[in-house]
Every structure is written in C-alpha cells, then in structure tokens.
Amino acid sequence: MQIVQLIINGILLGGIYAVLGVGMTMIFGIVKLTNLAHGEFVILGAYASTLISTTLGVDPILTLIVTIPIMFLIGMGLQSGLINRVMLKGSEPALLVTFGLSIILQDLMLLLFTADARHAGGAYSSIVFNIGPISIALLDVILLAISLVTIIILSLFLKKTYLGRSIRATSDDTQAASLMGVSVKKTYGIAMGIAMATAAVAGLCIALKWTFYPSSGGGYLLTAFGVVVIGGMGSIPGTMVAGVILGLAQVIGGANWGQLISYLIMVLFLVVRPQGLFNK
Amino acid sequence: MSEPILKVEGVQAKYGDFIAVHSATLDVPEGKIVSLIGSNGAGKSTLMDTVAGLHKPSAGKIYFKGEDITGLPAEKIVLRGLSLVPQGSRCFIRMSVEDNLIMGSFPKTARKNVKKNLERVYSLFPVLKEKRNDPSGSLSGGQRQMVAIGRALMTEPDCLLFDELSLGLAPTIIKDIYANVKDINRDGTTILLVEQDTQRAIKTGEICHVMLKGNVVLSGLSKELGDDEIKKAYFGI
Numbered sequence: 388m389q390i391v392q393l394i395i396n397g398i399l400l401g402g403i404y405a406v407l408g409v410g411m412t413m414i415f416g417i418v419k420l421t422n423l424a425h426g427e428f429v430i431l432g433a434y435a436s437t438l439i440s441t442t443l444g445v446d447p448i449l450t451l452i453v454t455i456p457i458m459f460l461i462g463m464g465l466q467s468g469l470i471n472r473v474m475l476k477g478s479e480p481a482l483l484v485t486f487g488l489s490i491i492l493q494d495l496m497l498l499l500f501t502a503d504a505r506h507a508g509g510a511y512s513s514i515v516f517n518i519g520p521i522s523i524a525l526l527d528v529i530l531l532a533i534s535l536v537t538i539i540i541l542s543l544f545l546k547k548t549y550l551g552r553s554i555r556a557t558s559d560d561t562q563a564a565s566l567m568g569v570s571v572k573k574t575y576g577i578a579m580g581i582a583m584a585t586a587a588v589a590g591l592c593i594a595l596k597w598t599f600y601p602s603s604g605g606g607y608l609l610t611a612f613g614v615v616v617i618g619g620m621g622s623i624p625g626t627m628v629a630g631v632i633l634g635l636a637q638v639i640g641g642a643n644w645g646q647l648i649s650y651l652i653m654v655l656f657l658v659v660r661p662q663g664l665f666n667k
Numbered sequence: 668m669s670e671p672i673l674k675v676e677g678v679q680a681k682y683g684d685f686i687a688v689h690s691a692t693l694d695v696p697e698g699k700i701v702s703l704i705g706s707n708g709a710g711k712s713t714l715m716d717t718v719a720g721l722h723k724p725s726a727g728k729i730y731f732k733g734e735d736i737t738g739l740p741a742e743k744i745v746l747r748g749l750s751l752v753p754q755g756s757r758c759f760i761r762m763s764v765e766d767n768l769i770m771g772s773f774p775k776t777a778r779k780n781v782k783k784n785l786e787r788v789y790s791l792f793p794v795l796k797e798k799r800n801d802p803s804g805s806l807s808g809g810q811r812q813m814v815a816i817g818r819a820l821m822t823e824p825d826c827l828l829f830d831e832l833s834l835g836l837a838p839t840i841i842k843d844i845y846a847n848v849k850d851i852n853r854d855g856t857t858i859l860l861v862e863q864d865t866q867r868a869i870k871t872g873e874i875c876h877v878m879l880k881g882n883v884v885l886s887g888l889s890k891e892l893g894d895d896e897i898k899k900a901y902f903g904i
Contacts, residue, residue: 552770555762555766556762562753563758564770565741566719566741566745567774568742570740571742
C-alpha cells in the first residue's frame with residue numbers, strides 16, 4: 388500500500404513542478420531564450436500572494452485575481468522594454484540580462500521583504516482525507532487542481548485562439564509569422580507576460596505548500612530546468628509528464644536522495660533523449 | 668497597360684557590406700501575371716524579401732497601390748494586401764494544415780471571412796482538406812507549397828509574390844501548381860512570379876523582367892521579347 392501512497396504523493400507534487408516548468412518551457416520554445424530569472428519570478432509571485440492575502444485578510448488563492456494580471460504586465464514590460472532590445476544583439480547578451488535580472492530581483496526582495504522565512508497558510512492546510520490506509524492532504528489536491536486548470540487553460544488558449552496560434556507560429560518560423568501579419572516583438576512580449584502569469588500561479592502553490600525566502604528562486608529554477616529538459620522545450624503535455632516524473636523522483640528519493648535522483652534523470656535525458664519526451 | 672499596383676524604384680538591398688540588389692526598378696500592372704527571372708545570385712529573392720518587408724532597403728522606393736511602403740515591416744505590409752509565398756514554403760511545421768491556413772487569417776481584415784476563404788483554399792487544393800489535421804511537417808514538398816500558397820491566399824491579398832515556386836518539386840506537381848496560379852490570377856489577384864525555370868516563367872507571365880547581378884536589365888511583354896534578347900540579358904553577354 389505504501390507504493391500507492393508514494394505514487395499519489397508524486398503525482399500531487401508533479402502538478403506543482405509542471406506549473407513551475409510551463410512558463411520556462413514557453414520562453415524556451417517561443418522566444419528561444421533561457422530565462423534564468425524564472426525562479427525569482429516565481430518567488431516574486433509567492434511574495435505577492437502572501438502579502439496581499441495577509442494585508443487584505445483574504446484567502447491566498449483569491450489573490451490570483453490580482454497577481455496574475457499584474458505579473459502578466461510586468462512580464463510584458465520586461466520583455467518589450469528590456470529583453471527585446473538586447474535580443475537584437477544575439478542570444479548570449481539576452482541570457483546575461485536574465486541572469487542580471489535574477490540577481491536584481493533577489494536583492495530587491497531581500498531589501499523589501501527581509502530574509503525571514505514566509506508562508507501563506509490557508510484554512511485547509513491541515514485537512515487530510517483518509518481512504519483506507521492512504522491519506523491525501525486537501526491542500527495538495529487543491530494545488531494539483533490549480534496547476535491542472537492553469538495548464539489546460541494555457542493549452543486551450545494556444546490551440547484555439549488567433550493569439551495562441553500566432554504564438555505557436557512565431558515559435559516555428561518568425562519570418563513566416565511576420566508575413567501573416569504577426570508582430571514578432573509583440574508576440575514575445577505576450578509570451579513573457581504569460582510565462583510570468585504562470586509564475587504567479589507557481590508562486591502561490593509554493594507559498595501555500597512550503598516556506599520560502601528571497602533566495603529560494605535558484606532551487607525552483609533548477610526544477611523548472613528539469614521539467615524543460617525532460618518534457619522537451621515548448622511541449623505542454625511533456626511538461627505535465629515531466630512534472631510527475633520529477634515529483635515521483637522527489638517523493639521516492641525523500642529528503643536525502645530526491646534532488647540527486649531528479650538531476651540524474653535530467654542528465655540521463657540529456658544524454659539519451661535531448662529533445663525531451665514528446666518532441667521529435 | 669493598366670496602372671501598376673506595385674512599383675519598385677531604384678531599390679538597393681545589402682547584407683552587411685555585400686550589395687545583393689544594386690538598383691532594381693520594375694512595375695507590376697494590376698491584374699497581370701508578371702515573371703521575374705535571373706540566374707542564381709542575381710538578387711531575385713532578396714528583392715522579393717525587400718518588397719514584402721522582411722529586409723530593409725538601403726535606398727530606393729517601393730509603392731503599393733500608390734502608397735509608399737518603403738521600409739515598412741512585413742506585418743504591416745501584409746495588411747495592405749501584399750503577400751509573399753516565401754522560398755521553400757516555410758510552413759509552420761509543428762502546426763496542423765488547418766492551423767497553418769487559419770494563421771493566414773491573422774490580419775484583422777481577413778478574419779471575418781475565415782470560413783469562406785478556407786473553403787476556397789480547400790476547393791483549390793482538395794488534398795489539403797483530407798490532411799487538414801496532419802502536422803504540416805509531415806507533408807510532401809508539393810503539399811507544403813500548397814499550404815504556403817493557401818496560407819497567403821487567406822490573407823486576402825490583392826497582389827501575391829511567389830518566390831521560387833517550383834524549386835525542388837516534381838514536374839507533374841509543378842504543372843498542377845502553375846494551373847492553380849493561373850486560377851488565382853483569374854479570380855483577380857495580381858501575381859509576381861520569381862522563377863529559375865525560365866521557360867515556364869516566360870510562358871506563364873504576360874510581362875517579364877530579367878535580373879542580372881543585382882539589377883533589372885530587361886523588361887517587356889513576354890511575347891515581344893526574343894529568345895536571344897532574354898538569353899543575353901540572363902547571362903550578361
């Protein structure tokens with residue numbers, strides 16, 4: 388029975404990992420940029436949700452109504468005002484700019500929010516269902532649901548809308564997309580905005596489940612990297628499966644071995660299947 | 668001769684220090700099929716990219732429907748009714764055939780007629796309807812060229828530019844596609860055709876321009892140009 392419990396825990400954790408990675412994989416696949424600031428974006432989202440919920444006294448999940456649009460606008464502003472400009476000079480300068488952004492954001496959060504550990508507790512934190520020998524925390528189920536809904540909405544948006552199609556087209560061939568009337572720079576801005584919005588969701592999940600510090604971003608960046616490598620860049624179904632694989636590795640390995648096993652799987656994928664699970 | 672829908676006047680285009688097009692001047696009269704021929708490296712494709720807005724000209728002027736479009740980006744030019752079918756089709760390979768075509772309706776002016784235009788493309792290329800849900804990357808070269816043409820038609824162009832339409836395609840497929848090009852022209856779309864297949868280009872286009880080393884060196888009605896004259900302009904002898 389213990390194995391069933393492990394698998395369930397792994398899948399529950401996988402949802403959070405998937406939503407962590409989905410923003411990263413979008414920027415990889417569409418803007419062709421390694422966004423080293425993604426971890427800080429996520430932590431920024433975590434702070435935003437925590438602070439808004441404690442100040443206004445509302446449920447942390449409700450803060451998404453505010454944090455998603457704000458983070459979207461910040462992402463779009465960063466891409467249009469900063470990253471698009473340096474991308475003209477090549478991909479390395481853009482990579483360095485995201486590295487710089489990650490340092491600036493980390494120090495800014497340290498300055499604003501101090502180095503104290505934070506956590507956004509909800510009323511449902513301590514509720515646990517027991518089905519026979521298996522126990523499932525309500526919080527984990529809610530987080531998985533939030534992650535799934537986010538990813539499903541995102542993939543429907545990419546599949547069914549003009550804007551979504553234009554994002555996919557840009558990721559396939561920028562010049563051909565511009566011949567269809569798509570402004571590539573504007574599309575990059577929207578893509579970064581969306582990536583930032585998913586970071587707001589990931590941030591909320593992290594704030595609800597764990598404690599976090601201004602410096603926590605780096606670890607989550609690595610997890611997001613793992614999801615991108617295993618799932619394949621730009622692939623949303625790949626992101627889901629990769630999230631679950633990493634979640635299982637984390638749960639099975641436990642506190643001592645979890646990270647190590649995750650990175651070994653990542654290296655294994657880089658050697659054997661560098662294009663990821665679902666890419667050809 | 669009717670009023671030119673597209674006028675290219677002394678356009679120069681460079682890649683860094685390399686001048687690919689020196690000074691190209693040509694007219695495309697409304698409603699006609701015009702062909703542009705020239706050997707490899709004559710600057711035909713660069714000129715097409717420059718007219719469509721993918722490449723910025725370093726000198727000269729481009730007028731479309733009497734308006735100056737020089738230096739406008741591609742995404743603005745397509746809104747005015749000028750659409751390029753680029754060399755090598757350049758489909759969105761990970762997207763389905765139908766999504767590729769619907770991308771052509773991205774310009775807001777073309778969106779309200781998506782259904783009608785989609786039906787038109789499917790009746791022009793029935794094989795695309797069969798394969799509408801397949802990723803365009805799985806298609807053959809000829810079918811990809813059809814997707815690229817269909818996608819350009821979906822933008823509702825008044826003038827279509829074709830860059831190396833027959834490149835790498837089997838002769839029977841080339842024949843079919845050229846029949847389609849004539850159909851498209853008959854429906855009222857002006858066509859500028861860039862070709863390496865000189866014979867076919869001269870036969871299809873009512874008017875012919877010849878490019879050599881970055882300049883348009885000969886222009887005239889195809890039936891009035893002699894073989895020798897074209898040969899001399901083509902090879903620069």
